[in-house]
Amino acid sequence: MRVLIVGSGAREDALSWRVAASPSCEAVYAAPGNAGTASRGENWAISATDGKALVQACLREKIDLAVVGPEAAIAAGVCDRLREAGIATFGPSRSSGRLESSKIFSKRFMQRHGVPTARAVAVHSLDGALKVLEEWNGECVVKADGLAAGKGVVVAPDVEAARGVVKEWYASGHIPGGGRDVLLEELLVGREVSIFAICDGRAMYPLAGACDYKRAGDGDTGPNTGGMGAYSPPVGFPKDMVDRVRERVLAPVLRGLLAEGESYVGILYCGLMWTGDGPYVVEFNVRFGDPEAQVLMPRVNGDFAQLLKSAADGALDLGTVSFATRACAGVVLATSAYPRSNTPLAGLCADVGLGADAHAFWGESALAADGTVRSTGGRVLTVTALGDDVARARANAYDAVRALAKRLGAAGALTYRTDIAKF
Ligand SMILES: Nc1ncnc2c1ncn2[C@@H]1O[C@H](COP(=O)(O)OP(=O)(O)O)[C@@H](O)[C@H]1O
Ligand SMILES: [Mg+2]
Structure with missing residues (x-):
């Protein structure tokens, strides 16, 4: 095809x-x-x-x-x-896509259908937000309603800080994502993990899981980014993790979608906090993650195109693929200005072949007439490697990063985290 x-x-x-x-x-x-x-x-x-x-x-x-x-x-x-x-x-x-494009829509959907998620209140003005915060105790997660490329959520350590965020957003007239609405949410405590489900409009099936690294710096420091690395499968979660997600999250979501007349076709990315009480949904994305896709694809065996086609045709055929038991780790090479700005980098070596078990995937970029690559985004490449377990995948990925960084012709201009998939 x-x-x-x-x-x-x-x-x-x-x-x-x-x-x-x-x-x-x-x-x-x-x-x-x-x-x-x-x-x-x-x-x-x-x-x-x-x-x-x-x-x-x-x-x-x-x-x-x-x-x-x-x-x-x-x-x-x-x-x-x-x-x-x-x-x-x-x-x-677009209608089903509101599960991602509007955090308020998504929260109300979860509330209507009994999907475990943090308690939250939607507000539509600064006065409304301040009124809600008058009665707030403790931490508060402040979320802009719309698509904000990872820049619309602030985890505020206390009410004063949350007030500061909403004041700044409403006073400047620039709420991330461009809307007017904000969600004030209770803090969930636990470990984050993402489960990717595939859906053909009638059935929903968990494909695989991954963990990603959002902050720019080692030890989860520095500003939020689109993602600096990931690994799959997740490590340190209960053995029955996928079954519990299926039962507590995917089943009510599917029932809810069907009840509301939504025929959902594609990936449902469940961003979860694994709490003492099991999975709580932090957010849904309605597509593969970046960099999660880069660590999931090397683990897929079989006819992946046929899997996607069967879902698109409304007749999901899971027999077309299987996931390797081997693990995959991925490290993002970013420009040193990322995430502050996206500085173009020209003259990069186009040959990023790394051998059978390692791969490098380009971010926003184009091939120049002279055969070199011009990168235009902040995240230049994701380097991934397979290994028998996550520790070996991680070691292989960093070996590949070092080999590639030398060859690329931009050594000093690129940075990466050194603690992806490290425990
Ligand atoms: N209720 C919450 N409790 C704890 N942490 C949260 C909560 N909501 C969001 N976060 C943290 O903020 C990050 C970004 O929030 P998320 O809802 O995923 O927004 P987006 O990915 O659109 O920026 C999450 O990955 C998580 O680390
Ligand atoms: Mg997120």
Whole structure:
């Protein structure tokens, strides 16, 4: 089949790589793609959010399956446009996408359907927020309602700090994500873990889990980022973790979606806090994570393209893939200015081949005429490696990072965390 990957980050490079290696895949395209996707198929110069242009190109190129990576494309209704045009699409509708694009919608959905999550109050003005905080005790997680690329949540240690955040947001008129609404949420205590479920509109099935690292610096210090590394499978959680997530989270979510007339097709990323009382949902994302996709794809065996196609066709066939028992760790190489700014880096070596068990996936980037790569995002590459367990995967990933950093031609301009998957 002919597959289109929509998006341009390292997540999409990893999806394109795994789809291209699937027996049923004849050709893989990307829109707009990056230096990695360009190495295995055509990149189309179409924005990931331009549904109309994507539909035209898919019809022209006889695309059999479109896989939509970024949340912005889902929130822009790209999956709806593609499906309306009769193109099999892996990714949810704009309406289902509100589980990610509106934290208030998502919280109310969880409350309606009995999904365990932190207690929270939605507010729509500074006065409203201050009134709620008058009666607040202890920590408060302040969340902007809309899509804010990881910049819309502040975990405030006390009420005074929470007041400061809402005052600043409302006074400046710039609430992250561009909305007017804010969620004030109780702090959950535990360990974070993400479970990825696949859904074909009728059934939902947990595929795999991962843990990611959001902060820029070692030891979880420094500012929040899009993600600096990840590993899979999660370590240190109860053996029956997946069963408990299935029962307490996925089952009520699916019942709720069906009751509300939502036909959910795609990945449901359950961001969980594993508390003394089991899993509580911190948030849902409606697509694969970045960098989580980069550590999940190397663990997939079988025909991944066929798995996604079966879900897009409403008849999920889990027999098409299995997950390796081996672990995978991934380290993000970022520019030294990240996350403050996205400084372009030119003249990077395009050959990032690392051998069978290690892979490097490009972030936002393009191939230059001279064959070198120009990186345009803050996160330049995700380097991943497999290993018999997470400790070995981690050692292999850092070996690969060192080998690649030397070859890349930008040693001093790149930084990375040194404690990914370290316990
Ligand atoms: N209720 C909560 N209790 C504890 N930590 C939280 C809570 N909500 C969010 N966090 C922390 O903030 C991070 C970002 O919040 P999240 O809701 O995932 O927003 P986003 O990923 O959109 O920025 C989480 O990964 C978690 O570490
Ligand atoms: Mg999150």
